[in-house]
Amino acid sequence: MTRIAVFISGRGSNLQALIDARARGDLAGDIGVVVSSRTGAPGLERARKAGLHHCVVEPADHASREAFDAELDRVAKQTGCGLICLAGFMRILTPGFAQAWRDRILNIHPALLPAFPGTDCHRRVLDSGVMITGCTVHFVRPQVDAGPIIAQAAVPVLPGDDEKSLADRVLVAEHRIYPLALDLVLQGRVRVIEERVVVDAPVRSDDMLVNPAP
Amino acid sequence: MTRIAVFISGRGSNLQALIDARARGDLAGDIGVVVSSRTGAPGLERARKAGLHHCVVEPADHASREAFDAELDRVAKQTGCGLICLAGFMRILTPGFAQAWRDRILNIHPALLPAFPGTDCHRRVLDSGVMITGCTVHFVRPQVDAGPIIAQAAVPVLPGDDEKSLADRVLVAEHRIYPLALDLVLQGRVRVIEERVVVDAPVRSDDMLVNPAP
Numbered sequence: 494m495t496r497i498a499v500f501i502s503g504r505g506s507n508l509q510a511l512i513d514a515r516a517r518g519d520l521a522g523d524i525g526v527v528v529s530s531r532t533g534a535p536g537l538e539r540a541r542k543a544g545l546h547h548c549v550v551e552p553a554d555h556a557s558r559e560a561f562d563a564e565l566d567r568v569a570k571q572t573g574c575g576l577i578c579l580a581g582f583m584r585i586l587t588p589g590f591a592q593a594w595r596d597r598i599l600n601i602h603p604a605l606l607p608a609f610p611g612t613d614c615h616r617r618v619l620d621s622g623v624m625i626t627g628c629t630v631h632f633v634r635p636q637v638d639a640g641p642i643i644a645q646a647a648v649p650v651l652p653g654d655d656e657k658s659l660a661d662r663v664l665v666a667e668h669r670i671y672p673l674a675l676d677l678v679l680q681g682r683v684r685v686i687e688e689r690v691v692v693d694a695p696v697r698s699d700d701m702l703v704n705p706a707p
Numbered sequence: 708m709t710r711i712a713v714f715i716s717g718r719g720s721n722l723q724a725l726i727d728a729r730a731r732g733d734l735a736g737d738i739g740v741v742v743s744s745r746t747g748a749p750g751l752e753r754a755r756k757a758g759l760h761h762c763v764v765e766p767a768d769h770a771s772r773e774a775f776d777a778e779l780d781r782v783a784k785q786t787g788c789g790l791i792c793l794a795g796f797m798r799i800l801t802p803g804f805a806q807a808w809r810d811r812i813l814n815i816h817p818a819l820l821p822a823f824p825g826t827d828c829h830r831r832v833l834d835s836g837v838m839i840t841g842c843t844v845h846f847v848r849p850q851v852d853a854g855p856i857i858a859q860a861a862v863p864v865l866p867g868d869d870e871k872s873l874a875d876r877v878l879v880a881e882h883r884i885y886p887l888a889l890d891l892v893l894q895g896r897v898r899v900i901e902e903r904v905v906v907d908a909p910v911r912s913d914d915m916l917v918n919p920a921p
Contacts, residue, residue, distance in 0.1 A: 605839055608822040622903035624859040625819055625841060645838040647861035652906065689836035692866065 495679050496525030498574035500565070500582035505529075505536020506664060507580035507601055507671050512543045514672030521679040526572040528565060530584050546572060552584060562590040578675060579633065588635035596641075596685050598633035599678065601671045603663045605629060605645060610638035615656045615663070624650050626659070628667045630674035632685060641690045643683055644674035709893050710739030712788035714779070714796040719743075719750020720878060721794035721815055721885050726757045728886030735893040740786040742779060744798050760786060766798060776804040792889060793847065802849035810855075810899050812847035813892065815885045817877045819843060819859060824852035829870045829877070838864050840873070842881045844888035846899060855904040857897060858888035 499508050508527060514520045527540035527547040540547035548568060555561035561584070569577060579600040591598065604614040605627040618626045627647040634640035646666035650659060677683050682693040713722050722741060728734045741754035741761040754761035762782060769775035775798070783791060793814040805812065818828040819841040832840045841861040848854035860880035864873060891897050896907040 605819065605822065605837070607835065607837070608819065620903075621821065622856050623819075623821070624856060625861050627839060627861070642836050642838060647839050647841070689834075 495522040495576055496572065496574040497522050497576045497578055497675070497679075498569040498572065499524055499527045499540075499578045499580050500530070501527060501534055501536040501580050502530045502583040503534050503536060503581045505534065505539050505580060507578075507667055508536050509539050510668035510672055511578065511580070511675065512539065512545070514676070519672055520676050522576065522675075525574040526568060528568055530582060536581070558587050559589065562587045566590060566593065576675075576678065578671075580671070585637060586633065586635075591633055591635045594633075596632050599643065599671075599675060600631055600633050600638070600640070601667055602629045602631070602638045603660065603667060605647065606631065606638055606642065615659045618650060619654060619656065619659065626650055626663065628663055628670065630671055632690075641685045641688055643678065643690050643692070644670040646670045709736040709790055710786065710788040711736050711889070711893075712783040712786065712791045713738055713741045713754075714744070714791060714793050714798075715741060715748055715750040716744045716797040717748050717750060717795045719748065719753050719794060721792075721881055722750050723753050724882035724886055725792065725794070725889065726753065726759070728890070730757075734886060734890050736790065736889070739788040740782060742782055744796060750795070772801050773803065776801045780804060780807065790889075790892065792885075794885070799851060800847065800849075805847055805849045808847075810846050813857065813885075813889060814845060814847050814852070814854070815881055816843045816845065816852045817874065817881060819861065820845065820852055820856065829873045832864060833868060833870065833873065840864055840877060842877055842884065844885055846904070855899045855902055857891065857904050857906070858884040860884045 499511060501508055511524060515524060524545050527545050529537050529549050530551060532549050532551060537547050550564050550568060552561050555564060575597065577594055577598040579598065604618060606629040609617055625647050627645055629642055630644040631642045632640040646669065648663050648666050677692055677694055684691045713725060715722055725738060729738060738759050741759050743751050743763050744765060746763050746765060751761050764778050764782060766775050769778060789811065791808055791812040818832060820843040823831055839861050841859055843856055844858040845856045846854040860883065862877050862880050891906055891908055898905045
């Protein structure tokens, strides 16, 4: 059974979605460790409640990005993890780390990549006037918010939306597709060929198109 | 009743969607003229069958882009049109024309702008590995495939898709949202404020999220 290291920095709502999926039996792997880049991140409490091994690795305690990433690598390996899930992890990994864990680090981004990469994307979505946004699970590459796409969901932007209401609606989709995508990877049904994902599984389009709550 | 000039270059399938919407009573305007930039475009036959005034304005018959656009302008005005719909029109309008008809030219683009502007977008969608694409109705600006967005629909990219199968699926969504967006504009329910569209109408998210045929 593959073990997963989940890297967080904040509330860890996507961590919770993974914990819940595991509890339901919908994840073909175990969460081996939860690593927070910030002391007191609320997500650590979720890990504790779920009885998961967890720890803090703070950038300030390390002399360089490389040293910080080396510690992340050490923790992941020490806990027997073969896969890393970024879940609101607010640090950019070094190219060396991304290369060492190539096709074994997943990230979720709250927009329909390649549109709106980077931080603060709900604000930019609202400013742009687009009517559809969404979220994307992808393998991590040294470039920020780039890499082969494993799953996406579309979410409507509605009149009167602010960043909070839009983020909340997108989060519903994130919590749906992150466990689905991770499970496909854990089952060995995802291959990367020429930097594109090939999934050996039927795609359910109803997982990709998320209507707002009625 | 506002009259609409529809500019085409090819088969005119979106023209047909507008003709059909008008026949159903779902369009608060009339098609005043269909203009093709290409002699023998199959869309002209659709116009003829629908009893619509139609003509050909070919770039080769005009000394400059400005002269070509001046003829388009003359035809639209002569037929009493107050709105222009681009429907597979393969010519880029001059900035002067776009400015003269500002907020009175609509275009439909077969991708989820701002992602994948330009031609050949289904090919680029497939090459990129995204799992969701769609289509966008927007007001035309001098920049290609830019301008305030009136309506969008999301469409899944499915395993095994080629350009043809993907284009066909996106076309279903195009034929749905182009008449909807045009009708909102014709009803005066669409305003452009600071380059964003504000629609005085409830948004039906089921119009924005298009599942493939079952």
